[in-house]
Amino acid sequence: xxxxxxxxxxxxxxxxxxxxxxxxxxxxxxxxxxxxxxxxxxxxxxxxxxxxxxxxxxxxxxxxxxxxxxxxxxxxxxxxxxxxxxxxxxxxxxxxxxxxxxxxxxxxxxxxxxxxxxxxxxxxxxxxxxxxxxxxxxxxxxxxxxxxxxxxxxxxxxxxxxxxxxxxxxxxxxxxxxxxxxxxxxxxxxxxxxxxxxxxxxxxxxxxxxxx
Amino acid sequence: xxxxxxxxxxxxxxxxxxxxxxxxxxxxxxxxxxxxxxxxxxxxxxxxxxxxxxxxxxxxxxxxxxxxxxxxxxxxxxxxxxxxxxxxxxxxxxxxxxxxxxxxxxxxxxxxxxxxxxxxxxxxxxxxxxxxxxxxxxxxxxxxxxxxxxxxxxxxxxxxxxxxxxxxxxxxxxxxxxxxxxxxxxxxxxxxxxxxxxxxxxxxxxxxxxxx
Numbered sequence: 228x229x230x231x232x233x234x235x236x237x238x239x240x241x242x243x244x245x246x247x248x249x250x251x252x253x254x255x256x257x258x259x260x261x262x263x264x265x266x267x268x269x270x271x272x273x274x275x276x277x278x279x280x281x282x283x284x285x286x287x288x289x290x291x292x293x294x295x296x297x298x299x300x301x302x303x304x305x306x307x308x309x310x311x312x313x314x315x316x317x318x319x320x321x322x323x324x325x326x327x328x329x330x331x332x333x334x335x336x337x338x339x340x341x342x343x344x345x346x347x348x349x350x351x352x353x354x355x356x357x358x359x360x361x362x363x364x365x366x367x368x369x370x371x372x373x374x375x376x377x378x379x380x381x382x383x384x385x386x387x388x389x390x391x392x393x394x395x396x397x398x399x400x401x402x403x404x405x406x407x408x409x410x411x412x413x414x415x416x417x418x419x420x421x422x423x424x425x426x427x428x429x430x431x432x433x434x435x436x437x438x439x
Numbered sequence: 440x441x442x443x444x445x446x447x448x449x450x451x452x453x454x455x456x457x458x459x460x461x462x463x464x465x466x467x468x469x470x471x472x473x474x475x476x477x478x479x480x481x482x483x484x485x486x487x488x489x490x491x492x493x494x495x496x497x498x499x500x501x502x503x504x505x506x507x508x509x510x511x512x513x514x515x516x517x518x519x520x521x522x523x524x525x526x527x528x529x530x531x532x533x534x535x536x537x538x539x540x541x542x543x544x545x546x547x548x549x550x551x552x553x554x555x556x557x558x559x560x561x562x563x564x565x566x567x568x569x570x571x572x573x574x575x576x577x578x579x580x581x582x583x584x585x586x587x588x589x590x591x592x593x594x595x596x597x598x599x600x601x602x603x604x605x606x607x608x609x610x611x612x613x614x615x616x617x618x619x620x621x622x623x624x625x626x627x628x629x630x631x632x633x634x635x636x637x638x639x640x641x642x643x644x645x646x647x648x649x650x651x
Binding site: 267268269294295296297299318319320347348349350351352355368370371372374375377378379380381393395396399401425 | 479480507508511530531559560562563567580582583586587591593605608611613637
């Protein structure tokens with residue numbers, strides 16, 4: 228059972244990589260910067276994207292929103308008047324390049340400079356599936372505890388940047404920020420942003436780094 | 440690609456169900472109550488189990504701890520002196536019955552009355568894989584926002600009970616508890632426990648319901 232699963236997996240990964248590569252070429256051709264936001268549910272991915280849209284209002288933005296079901300996040304993005312497509316994966320725990328290829332059919336790419344892709348909320352599955360983005364980020368929240376980096380090393384290792392969100396809640400949590408930062412240094416030394424997406428703290432630095 | 444994936448999936452689910460059924464018979468034969476804890480990372484699954492162990496110290500307890508990698512949770516449980524086995528799933532986002540069957544080989548089942556199984560932290564994959572438990576629960580944290588029930592209906596629907604944890608943090612969050620409770624009523628009307636695992640609040644009610 229496990230053997231078959233692994234072999235099937237290899238084919239799926241290879242096919243995904245090919246489609247992701249095709250997508251990246253398409254984005255390059257259209258001068259689009261594409262960014263994939265990964266992270267656990269409730270870490271604040273949607274709010275980070277909302278605040279980025281507010282800050283980058285002189286840019287033409289598109290958003291692909293992934294959720295297992297429903298359109299809650301889609302509606303939150305829609306109210307900013309940007310182009311947005313909702314993907315429901317049903318039982319799948321990650322977006323994949325094939326789904327993104329269908330999603331972009333519903334976007335006018337000639338009118339997009341920055342494309343945000345919000346992945347399904349968890350720290351396991353999305354790591355294995357590139358979406359053709361130029362940068363991949365993981366959004367974590369201090370409320371998740373200080374052990375999530377060493378517990379999910381892969382997703383941080385394949386990411387280009389890490390957003391540590393909800394820093395306003397640190398005083399109410401029993402967490403050690405040094406542990407998180409040391410784990411990042413040791414396991415996945417990537418660019419780190421400390422944010423409170425609710426107040427907007429830290430989002431400008433992120434926006435400048437992403438599209439500056 | 441998708442078609443093959445679906446057919447493969449059906450076989451895997453069917454095989455898992457058979458092994459889970461075998462496990463449940465084994466637990467019944469040994470008079471063991473087995474409970475599967477699901478929930479996102481950082482929701483507090485491990486701490487809830489720790490507090491249950493403290494409260495149920497007159498019972499003989501065993502724990503199977505699932506994590507993608509590492510042994511952080513295993514060490515936390517180990518210090519209570521109960522039987523505990525660590526499962527690292529590598530890239531898999533859920534435990535399955537086959538993994539549990541191997542894990543129980545390393546437990547002395549004749550000396551266990553209650554078996555806690557801590558699943559991999561996310562609200563998508565674990566739903567599809569029964570582990571032979573008598574009760575399945577989802578632990579969510581108020582820090583994850585008030586939309587997680589309607590965003591992940593399946594896992595709540597297949598669960599027997601729902602633990603809403605970290606209720607001490609409600610005053611610092613922009614969440615509406617009524618939304619969560621109404622969603623549960625509408626989508627998955629299960630037994631709900633409100634807990635603050637850090638202080639132990641609400642854990643006694645949970646313990647009594649689980650093994651009373």
